[in-house]
Amino acid sequence: xxxxxxxxxxxxxxxxxxxxxxxxxxxxxxxxxxxxxxxxxxxxxxxxxxxxxxxxxxxxxxxxxxxxxxxxxxxxxxxxxxxxxxxxxxxxxxxxxxxxxxxxxxxxxxxxxxxxxxxxxxxxxxxxxxxxxxxxxxxxxxxxxxxxxxxxxxxxxxxxxxxxxxxxxxxxxxxxxxxxxxxxxxxxxxxxxxxxxxxxxxxxxxxxxxxxxxxxxxxxxxxxxxxxxxxxxxxxxxxxxxxxxxxxxxxxxxxxxxxxxxxxxxxxxxxxxxxxxxxxxxxxxxxxxxxxxxxxxxxxxxxxxxxxxxxxxxxxxxxxxxxxxxxxxxxxxxxxxxxxxxxxxxxxxxxxxxxxxxxxxxxxxxxxxxxxxxxxxxxxxxxxxxxxxxxxxxxxxxxxxxxxxxxxxxxxxxxxxxxxxxxxxxxxxxxxxxxxxxxxxxxxxxxxxxxxxxxxxxxxxxxxxxxxxxxxxxxxxxxxxxxxxxxxxxxxxxxxxxxxxxxxxxxxxxxxxxxxxxxxxxxxxxxxxxxxxxxxxxxxxxxxxxxxxxxxxx
Ligand code: 1PR
Numbered sequence: 001x002x003x004x005x006x007x008x009x010x011x012x013x014x015x016x017x018x019x020x021x022x023x024x025x026x027x028x029x030x031x032x033x034x035x036x037x038x039x040x041x042x043x044x045x046x047x048x049x050x051x052x053x054x055x056x057x058x059x060x061x062x063x064x065x066x067x068x069x070x071x072x073x074x075x076x077x078x079x080x081x082x083x084x085x086x087x088x089x090x091x092x093x094x095x096x097x098x099x100x101x102x103x104x105x106x107x108x109x110x111x112x113x114x115x116x117x118x119x120x121x122x123x124x125x126x127x128x129x130x131x132x133x134x135x136x137x138x139x140x141x142x143x144x145x146x147x148x149x150x151x152x153x154x155x156x157x158x159x160x161x162x163x164x165x166x167x168x169x170x171x172x173x174x175x176x177x178x179x180x181x182x183x184x185x186x187x188x189x190x191x192x193x194x195x196x197x198x199x200x201x202x203x204x205x206x207x208x209x210x211x212x213x214x215x216x217x218x219x220x221x222x223x224x225x226x227x228x229x230x231x232x233x234x235x236x237x238x239x240x241x242x243x244x245x246x247x248x249x250x251x252x253x254x255x256x257x258x259x260x261x262x263x264x265x266x267x268x269x270x271x272x273x274x275x276x277x278x279x280x281x282x283x284x285x286x287x288x289x290x291x292x293x294x295x296x297x298x299x300x301x302x303x304x305x306x307x308x309x310x311x312x313x314x315x316x317x318x319x320x321x322x323x324x325x326x327x328x329x330x331x332x333x334x335x336x337x338x339x340x341x342x343x344x345x346x347x348x349x350x351x352x353x354x355x356x357x358x359x360x361x362x363x364x365x366x367x368x369x370x371x372x373x374x375x376x377x378x379x380x381x382x383x384x385x386x387x388x389x390x391x392x393x394x395x396x397x398x399x400x401x402x403x404x405x406x407x408x409x410x411x412x413x414x415x416x417x418x419x420x421x422x423x424x425x426x427x428x429x430x431x432x433x434x435x436x437x438x439x440x441x442x443x444x445x446x447x448x449x450x451x452x453x454x455x456x457x458x459x460x461x462x463x464x465x466x467x468x469x470x471x472x473x474x475x476x477x478x479x480x481x482x483x484x485x486x487x488x489x490x491x492x493x494x495x496x497x498x499x500x501x502x503x504x505x506x507x508x509x510x511x512x513x514x515x516x517x518x519x520x521x522x523x524x525x526x527x528x529x530x531x532x533x534x535x536x537x538x539x540x541x542x543x544x545x546x547x548x549x550x551x552x553x554x
């Protein structure tokens with residue numbers, strides 16, 4: 001299932017193609033006397049024209065508008081990486097005094113407009129853009145310039161660009177949120193897009209995306225260093241559509257000495273098969289993540305696998321890992337483990353939203369929820385009521401669906417007849433131990449320790465309704481076995497939902513990746529052991545996929 005190449009904001013076109021696509025990741029706006037005519041939505045009607053061009057300011061300071069929600073850490077890190085200092089906007093005057101302003105809007109439209117209106121930033125932003133000063137609006141930071149958005153609403157925007165921001169239409173088969181590396185369709189040359197060529201660019205939205213990876217850095221570099229000649233990278237990118245993603249996963253936990261290590265289980269058992277039964281240690285989280293980024297991973301996931309019993313906000317090393325990783329890894333980071341309501345030893349209550357917020361602040365682009373999503377789905381299926389209070393609903397309301405992944409840990413249960421159970425079964429490709437032809441997939445919690453009375457199919461459909469933007473589909477039976485993904489399971493779930501599904505568990509060879517993409521509607525494939533044990537480099541997997549005619553980001 002593919003979404004079309006995104007139409008990059010066209011400076012030569014009298015209108016913007018955005019409304020039919022909802023939003024795009026990075027859009028750069030600069031007032032200029034020749035292009036798009038705009039008028040405000042609040043009856044103070046006047047014309048304004050914009051184009052995409054670079055900032056001409058020569059100082060080394062970038063003013064950053066961080067209105068307080070979501071992960072702007074990756075943008076911060078990217079700006080610093082390019083050698084610039086950041087001045088944070090504290091007051092509306094800081095906007096008016098900026099020589100170049102970057103607004104990496106993250107989160108939901110309604111909440112962002114509330115903050116901008118209450119703080120006087122909305123007016124300052126309009127005045128700043130009117131002054132023809134350099135402005136880079138990233139994702140929501142661009143969307144907010146439109147008249148209104150369907151997100152949380154309709155909600156009125158700043159009204160600087162005519163048109164509305166709408167939600168993708170998934171009825172034509174596109175998976176929403178649109179997540180992954182997709183092509184840009186640039187209809188007019190622009191200095192800051194010189195290095196983009198035909199490379200893939202990361203999108204993660206219904207309504208939001210962040211600049212990441214080399215292309216994102218390159219666009220940012222062109223904005224900040226407009227006059228510098230940058231040698232074009234060799235290699236002709238061939239991006240034409242949404243690429244299938246290859247994700248490296250790091251299961252992280254403290255070993256018995258208290259060091260945070262990347263570990264890896266066999267069917268979720270992470271202890272060595274020795275008398276000491278020590279936790280398997282496959283490396284250091286920050287170093288491995290950096291390596292996978294360099295090797296071409298499209299995303300990196302951290303799963304804090306003892307999160308079900310340890311409180312993540314008490315786990316400062318894990319937050320530190322995220323912070324350090326996001327300084328050098330410019331592809332999206334997902335983190336999971338322990339996202340739920342929690343009361344600490346001092347009686348202080350933390351909501352799951354607070355836990356997630358801390359992860360976002362530390363550098364996560366998406367968070368992933370395991371056990372808590374199972375309880376939420378069970379309750380929802382039992383009552384039919386969306387309370388709005390589950391972690392899924394709360395976090396997706398503030399950060400958007402695209403920022404919320406549900407991680408499913410199912411175990412295969414064979415049955416003779418589909419009617420033997422109340423859960424959705426599949427006819428299995430390989431018969432069960434007693435010749436069973438069918439199986440259902442039982443969800444578990446607490447790292448596979450406890451089976452629950454809900455199937456993966458039922459769970460997937462329920463969490464989609466509750467606001468999940470993506471599903472990370474593990475399989476306990478296949479985990480660490482290297483015999484391939486559970487294609488029956490991945491097909492069952494990726495056919496059942498319209499949000500993207502990440503196939504996980506069992507990769508042992510490049511052919512396993514092409515198989516899962518060929519036989520299912522998975523949008524991404526995740527692996528751990530094969531990469532940690534250096535059996536197959538990520539690049540080899542991608543080269544194999546290209547050979548098989550599957551589009552990937554190279
Ligand atoms: O329940 O919200 O605290 O989240 C806990 C998270 O930790 C869940 O996402 C759960 O999947 C994960 N988790 C808990 N225990 C384990 C364990 O292994 N003992 N890891 C665990 C899950 C599965 C994948 C693995 C793939 C690919 N690991 O992350 O990376 O199976 O492995 P492979 O390529 O080597 O086959 P909560």
